[in-house]
Amino acid sequence: MLGLSQPAIRSWEDRYGLIVAERSEGGRRLYTRKQLEQLQFVKERLGEGLSAADAHRLLAEQQAGTHPIVERPTSNPPSRLLVLLAYRDRRGAELNGFFLRTEGCEVEIALTAEDAEEKFASRDPALSVVELMISGGVGRELCERLKQLRGTPLLCISSLDLREEALAAGADAFLKKPLEPTQLVSTVNDLLDQGGLMRAVAGAA
Amino acid sequence: MSDRFSSGDRHVDAVLGGGLPANALNMIIGLPGSGKTILAEQFMFHNASAKRPGVYLSTVSEPLEKIVRYGQDLAFFDARAIGTSVFFDDLGQTLNDGGLDDVLTHLRALIIERQPGVIAIDSFKALSAYATNGQSFRHFLHELAGILTALPTTTFWVGEYGREEIATAPEFAVADAIISLSTRREAERAIRHLEILKLRGSGFMSGEHAYRIAHDGLHVFPRLAESVPLETYELRPERMSSGIPAIDQMLADGYWPGASTMVAGPSGSGKTLMGLHFIFNGAAAGERGIIATLQENTTQLDRIVTGFGWSLTSESVELMYRSPVDLYLDEWFYELLDALERTRARRVFIDSLGDLRRAAVDELRFREYLYSLLQRCANQQISVMMSQETPALFGITQVTDNGISHLSDNVILLQFVPRDAQIRRALTVLKTRASRHDPDVREFTITPEGIVLDEPHSNTTR
Numbered sequence A: 001m002l003g004l005s006q007p008a009i010r011s012w013e014d015r016y017g018l019i020v021a022e023r024s025e026g027g028r029r030l031y032t033r034k035q036l037e038q039l040q041f042v043k044e045r046l047g048e049g050l051s052a053a054d055a056h057r058l059l060a061e062q063q064a065g066t067h068p069i070v071e072r073p074t075s076n077p078p079s080r081l082l083v084l085l086a087y088r089d090r091r092g093a094e095l096n097g098f099f100l101r102t103e104g105c106e107v108e109i110a111l112t113a114e115d116a117e118e119k120f121a122s123r124d125p126a127l128s129v130v131e132l133m134i135s136g137g138v139g140r141e142l143c144e145r146l147k148q149l150r151g152t153p154l155l156c157i158s159s160l161d162l163r164e165e166a167l168a169a170g171a172d173a174f175l176k177k178p179l180e181p182t183q184l185v186s187t188v189n190d191l192l193d194q195g196g197l198m199r200a201v202a203g204a205a
Numbered sequence B: 001m002s003d004r005f006s007s008g009d010r011h012v013d014a015v016l017g018g019g020l021p022a023n024a025l026n027m028i029i030g031l032p033g034s035g036k037t038i039l040a041e042q043f044m045f046h047n048a049s050a051k052r053p054g055v056y057l058s059t060v061s062e063p064l065e066k067i068v069r070y071g072q073d074l075a076f077f078d079a080r081a082i083g084t085s086v087f088f089d090d091l092g093q094t095l096n097d098g099g100l101d102d103v104l105t106h107l108r109a110l111i112i113e114r115q116p117g118v119i120a121i122d123s124f125k126a127l128s129a130y131a132t133n134g135q136s137f138r139h140f141l142h143e144l145a146g147i148l149t150a151l152p153t154t155t156f157w158v159g160e161y162g163r164e165e166i167a168t169a170p171e172f173a174v175a176d177a178i179i180s181l182s183t184r185r186e187a188e189r190a191i192r193h194l195e196i197l198k199l200r201g202s203g204f205m206s207g208e209h210a211y212r213i214a215h216d217g218l219h220v221f222p223r224l225a226e227s228v229p230l231e232t233y234e235l236r237p238e239r240m241s242s243g244i245p246a247i248d249q250m251l252a253d254g255y256w257p258g259a260s261t262m263v264a265g266p267s268g269s270g271k272t273l274m275g276l277h278f279i280f281n282g283a284a285a286g287e288r289g290i291i292a293t294l295q296e297n298t299t300q301l302d303r304i305v306t307g308f309g310w311s312l313t314s315e316s317v318e319l320m321y322r323s324p325v326d327l328y329l330d331e332w333f334y335e336l337l338d339a340l341e342r343t344r345a346r347r348v349f350i351d352s353l354g355d356l357r358r359a360a361v362d363e364l365r366f367r368e369y370l371y372s373l374l375q376r377c378a379n380q381q382i383s384v385m386m387s388q389e390t391p392a393l394f395g396i397t398q399v400t401d402n403g404i405s406h407l408s409d410n411v412i413l414l415q416f417v418p419r420d421a422q423i424r425r426a427l428t429v430l431k432t433r434a435s436r437h438d439p440d441v442r443e444f445t446i447t448p449e450g451i452v453l454d455e456p457h458s459n460t461t462r
Helices: A006-014 A035-047 A052-064 A091-100 A113-123 A137-148 A165-170 A181-203 B012-015 B037-047 B062-071 B092-114 B127-128 B134-149 B245-250 B272-285 B298-307 B327-342 B353-360 B361-377
Strands: A082-086 A106-110 A127-129 A154-158 A173-176 B025-030 B054-058 B088-089 B118-122 B154-159 B175-187 B191-199 B211-212 B215-220 B260-264 B289-291 B316-322 B345-349 B383-389 B410-419 B420-430 B441-447 B450-453
Touching: A006 A052, A035 A052, A035 B345, A052 B088, A082 A091, A082 A113, A091 A106, A091 A127, A091 A181, A106 A113, A106 B025, A113 A127, A113 B134, A127 A137, A127 A181, A137 A154, A137 A165, A137 A173, A154 A165, A154 A181, A154 B134, A165 A173, A173 A181, B025 B037, B025 B134, B037 B054, B037 B062, B037 B118, B037 B175, B037 B383, B054 B062, B054 B092, B062 B088, B088 B092, B092 B127, B092 B134, B127 B134, B211 B327, B215 B327, B245 B420, B245 B450, B260 B272, B260 B361, B272 B298, B272 B316, B272 B345, B272 B383, B272 B410, B298 B316, B316 B327, B327 B345, B327 B353, B327 B361, B345 B353, B353 B361, B353 B383, B361 B383, B410 B441
Parallel strands: A082 A106, A082 A127, A127 A154, A154 A173, B025 B154, B025 B175, B054 B088, B054 B118, B118 B154, B260 B383, B260 B410, B289 B316, B289 B345, B345 B383
Antiparallel strands: B175 B191, B191 B211, B211 B215, B410 B420, B420 B441, B441 B450
16 A cells, blocks of 8 residues: 555554554455545655654654644646546446446546456556456456556455455456445545555655 | 365265366356355356456346445455456446357356356346347357357356256256255245256255355355165174163163164153253263253253253253254254264253154155264264153053154163152163064153162053
C-alpha cells in the first residue's frame, strides 16, 4: 500500500499505535482516507531520511496541533475518468458499467483478457476492474500484466475467495461477488482518489 | 484400456472397477441436487495439471457464477488452481448467439489453445434444445465426439437426464460410461444411490451404491454384497478363551478365534454385559476390541463399564457409538470396517442387530451386509459378538426372524426363568459351529465381577 510494505505498516501499528486500521469481518485492515494521508506523511518523512520512530513522533505532534496538517491539494480531477471493466460476462459488465456511469465515470468493457490488454494500452483507463474468471479464469495473470504495463489502480472482483492471491498479483483492492453497487462505486471512487492523491503528491515532490 | 482415470477417492474408484477408462466419454446423470456437478469437479480437480488442464464449461442451466461460488466450499476445489490447471468457461452466450455450430467452433479453438486433459460440459442436456431437429442434434453429437476424441481427453457430459431417457436420447449411445445418481425414498428418508449403468471395456461393481454428499465430495459406500474373496483361511487349531468363563465352561472344546457369536435374549437379560466382558477381557489378554454400539451413548456406557471395574479410556478398546436415529447402514458398515483396519482390532461387539436392522429398511440389504461383514472378519480372524433382542420375556420360541442366527457360528440364548418365586437369569448355548457344546440351561448371576454361572441345578425349569 502506497509503496509501503504490509509487515512494516502492521508493526508500526503495534509499536506506535497512531495509525490503527479498523478490521473487516474477515480480519483485513481497512484504512480511512485520513489514515492513508497519515501513512503518506510517514512515507515522505522516511523518504527524507527520518527513522520510522521520528516520523511517527512528528505525526503525533502534528495531530496534537503542534504542526498544521498539510492540506491535501484539491486539484480538480479530470472531468470524466475512464474505467475499464475486464469481465467474463457481458451482463455483469453492463450492469456495473451502468452504476459507474451514473457516478460520472466513463466505462469501457472488455470480455476477454486479450481484449482487456488491448484496451488498457489504447484507452489508458484511470482504473481497471478485473474479474478473475475472465477467459476461463486467467484474471490474476491479466492483473500481473496490466500492473507491469502501468501502475494505475487495479480492482479485482470474484466469486472466489482469492483476496490474498489477487493482491499478490498486483490488485490494489479486492471485492467478493456478488457486488453491492454502492460498494463497487465507493471502492472505485476511493481508488481513484488515492490515485489522484498519489499523482498530486508525486507532482508536488 | 489399461490406463484408469481416478476420482481420487478409493471407494468411487472401486465401484468403477479401478477408475474410469482413460480418455473416455462419460455421462453423469441425475436429478437436480444429486451431486452431478460435484462428482464431475471431483474428477477434474484430481486430474488437472498445468500441462493437461481441466476445462469446465457451463451451458444454460446453472450460471457459471454459481457453480464457482458453491464449488469453492468443497475441500478439493482449489481456487488457486483456476487460471493455471483448471479453467471455467461459459458456453451459454455462445449457444444463445450462434447455436450448436458456434459451440463446435468454440470447443475446437479451446482444445487447440488449452489442450485440456479433462473437459466437462454442464448441463449437456440443455444443448439438445438448440438443435432444430433430431437429425441436426445427431450431427452435432457426431462432430463433437470427433473433436473430443481427436486428442487424449477425458470428457464428462453432465445432465439432469432421467433413467428412461437412456434408451431414447442419442448421446447415451455415444457415451463410454454412464454414472447415474438417484434418490429413493425409504420410509421417511431419502437415500442417495450411485449406479454404473454402462462402462465400456471394463468390469464394475453392479447395483446401487449408497452415497452422501460431504464437504470433500461424494462419499460412496460400495455395496457390500460382493462376496469377499474367501482366502481359505485356516482354522487355527488352538482354542482360546472367549473372555467369559461362563461360555468357555459350556463350550467343550473352547472358543476359537474369528468366530461370530450371537447373544440373543430379552431386554435386561445381560446381553450388553456379555459383550463388554468379551471386549474387556480380550483387551486384558492383549487383543484390541471395538464396541460398536447403537444402544448406550458414551456417558451411559461409561457408567456401566466403570461399575464392573473396566475403563473406556483403555487404549485397547475403541468405542464407536452412533445414534440409531437417522443411521445409514452403508455408512455405518464402512465406518466399522475402517475402524477395524485402523485399530487392527481382534474383537468387535455389535450392540445391537435389531437397531441395525431397523436402520437398514431393506431386509435383503441388511442380510447381505451382515454376511459380508462376518465373512471379512472370519477371513481376518476377528471375533465378532452381536446382541439380538428377542421380543418375549419368557418361553422364547424364535431367536431371530431374519435368519441371522444361521450366519453366526455360535448362538447363545439368555432368558429369564421363574424359580422359587424369583426371576433368575439363564444361559443356553444353542449352537456352536465346529465344536461340541453343552446344551444345558445354566442359571447365572451378575456380580461385580460380571457373569458367573451358578452350579448346575437338578430341577431347572424352562
